[in-house]
Amino acid sequence: MEIYTLTISFPYDNEDEPWTKVIEVKEDFTLQKLHKYIQKIVEFDDDHLYEYFIGKNHRNKAQTVPEKTKLNEIYPMTGYKLYYLFDFGDSWLFQIKKSRKKKTEEQQKKYPVLIESTGVNPEQYPDCEEWQS
Secondary structure, three states: OEEEEEEEEOOOOOOOOOOEEEEEEEOOOEHHHHHHHHHHHHOOOOOOOEEEEEEOOOOOEEEEEOOOOEHHHHOOOOOOEEEEEEOOOOOEEEEEEEOOOOEEOOOOOOOOEEEEEEOOOOOOOOOHHHHOO
């Protein structure tokens, strides 16, 4: 089975140090499972709605992609990018890029796996302490 290397980032973040996570997943990984994994690595509470969409950029949504869609049903795509929008109020927007490099499954490895991480995870509720005062 083919393994996809995905780079997850905040493409329009203004932070000095960019935030990225690079993961490896099996080609038949669903977007619903990807959502759960992103929530885990970002350390969010998974308490809001989300959607995936494809577009030339984040403002040009060509189509929404159902959460049961497998990655190998999306890739390869040409001229478009995959976006993951979590929490329609706070609008946490992630871009997901697939590496062109082909990899095959390693039998002893458990997927998904985080292989690289840069930056500091964002706080889902940065002003939460003020609410509790």
